[in-house]
Amino acid sequence: MHDSSASEAAEAKDSPLRSGPLDRSLGYRLRLAQILAYRNFEETHLDQGVAPRYLGLLSLVSANPGQPQNKLAEAVGLQKSSLVTILDRLEKDGILERGPIPEDRRAKGVWLTEKGGQVVEELSREAAAHEARMTEGLSETDRARLIEMLGVVIENLRA
Template identity: 30%
Template sequence: MSEHIGFLLNDTARMFRRAFNARTKDSGITALQWRVLTYLARYPGIRQGPLAELIEVEPITLSRMIDRLAEAGLVERRADPTDRRAWLLHLTGAAQPLLDDLRQTATAVVAEATEGLDAGEREQLAALVERVRANLSRRECQKEKETA
């Protein structure tokens, strides 16, 4: 293998982000903002701290991003009834149509990236990458337990 798998995966992810960002330039939504919106759809009412950990950005970076998404009318902060210092994040009604459009964009990018692969090869590729992710995820969990 001429390149290490880690380099190939990282470089491919970078190229995915660049292709996605180019297609969503007019919407003003970046790939990272799309990830934030997607996680908020999966975990409505999540606090900023755990969300920052999920997307692996500094809390201040996420806070600024949430500010921009709130200004765009896509996200709202609601007071946490159990902790008056904390905010719970929720998508607004305006976010769902945008998420649908962004999913279509992502599907188009994946189609472009996997051009020339048949359905079986695409499924195999997804399964293999999922196994790599699961392996790394298990190691991350083990490492966290060891340091706790």
């Protein structure tokens, strides 16, 4: 090994690995930010079971009680079969419940339980504090603009 290679290797050992061209890829950076944000949030809420991982879904159910499972799956970008497994776990934990929809007896609607409402309320407060830490150094204008721009990306991907 060359001396310069050895010093470069030692320097690289102390710094994050680079991804080459992907370092400038929006998709890669979004995915990395998502993984790190969720992992950090989950690690600070181990006492809440799987609920922190599915806060987005639970918030969607809270804001839209009684929606059919297929509509929820579409809203969060999951296959219905993947969502059913998640709903089974959350129902087992007493966070949500499923039942028939009066207008469509073939479909099952999803509602938060009382416990689920409390979990969503508590985790939502904690998620706001987590987001403040996560966006430290961004101005309120930049933060709002980032959310707006990501909304455009999301709509483009849904189209």
